[in-house]
Amino acid sequence: MHKFQLFAISVLAAGLLAGAAQAATYQLAGGVTLTGEAVSPNEKGVLIRQEDGSYSERVAWDKFSEDDLKKLLAASPRIGPFVESLLEPTIEEKVAANRAAIVIKNDFERLPRPEPKSLVTGLFSTGIGLLALFLIYAGNLYAGYEVSIFRAREPGLVCGVSALLPIIGPIIFLCMPTQVEDKSEIVQEPVREKEAYHVGPEPVAEPDPEVLAQEAAAVATALPPTQTFARGQFTFNRRFFETKFPGFFTMVRREADRDLVLLFKTMRGEYAVQSITRIEANELHLQVQHGAASEEVMVPFLEIQEIQLKHKDA
DSSP states (O other): OHHHHHHHHHHHHHHHHHHHHHOEEEEBTTSOEEEEEEEEEETTEEEEEETTSOBOOOBOGGGBOHHHHHHHHHHOGGGHHHHGGGSOOOHHHHHHHHTOOOOOOOOOOOOOOOOOOOHHHHHHHSHHHHHHHHHHHHHHHHHHHHHHHHTTOOHHHHHHHHHHSTTHHHHHHHHSOOOOOOGGGOOOOOOOOOOOOOOSSOOOOOOOHHHHHHHHHHHHHHSOOOEEEEBTTBOOSHHHHHHHOGGGSSSSOOTTTTTEEEEEEESSOEEEEEEEEEEOSSEEEEEEEETTEEEEEEEEGGGEEEEEEEETTO
16 A cells, blocks of 8 residues: 555656646747746647746737747647747758759650651642742732733733743733823824912002092091090099099980090000999999900009090091
8 A cells, every 4th residue: 555655656756747848938039938837839829838837819920039930840840830930940951951952853744746748738738838939929910910000001911921930921011011092093282271270359540649648638627626635734533534524424425425435544444434333432344345246344543654645537
């Protein structure tokens, strides 16, 4: 009985020593430390059986450092298939891989080389060669037809010779002179007299300058003189327009003012004014003519540079 107790105590001690030998401390990513034995490995990770007998959650392989992975591999070789891809090769392994013998294979099968043939035999023995010959022959006939037109020859004759003598036939007719009709059959048309043509409108006779000057002088003397009101000489305000141009404020112009127009020169441009539709303290609204239509334009007093009162024909 005493011997049996000694044997049980020795077995228990050996088991405890073996468990202590397999337990290790692992420093995981994120600062977490686990101490215990790695059990139940698979492709997702491993469980750590801690010293108190509890199990941790399954730890993924990429959470371990390279040194810890080597510890796990040394403790249990069956972990190798899961962690070998995560371990960096050692210097000895790299040197051995670089020194691996390069095997050059020369025993692969090669396609047999075709038998050498002449150009003519090659053309007549393959489908592509026959197609090339047909295209060349058709081009030879078309060339004969074009040469017959260029040299004024009978197309049937030239194409027939080209069919019997490919390539040579078109060259022969191309070297021949152009066939010309008998000159006696050519009828010459009588020479026509040159006719003068005039393109465009009929020219208008220039008027006498003296007559134009007399007509312009007569019109100028018949029209009233143009009145000019420039900024600096006059103050443009509401009272100025109401006293100087009262006839332009009415809807129906008087007989004396019917042919008169106002020409406003402003910073924005010039306006030919038919009437003044509205006037305010600092601006006025003008009825101006643009082609066949008219519109109302607002002009501030400060932008007016000059005003002319003149006849519409002046």
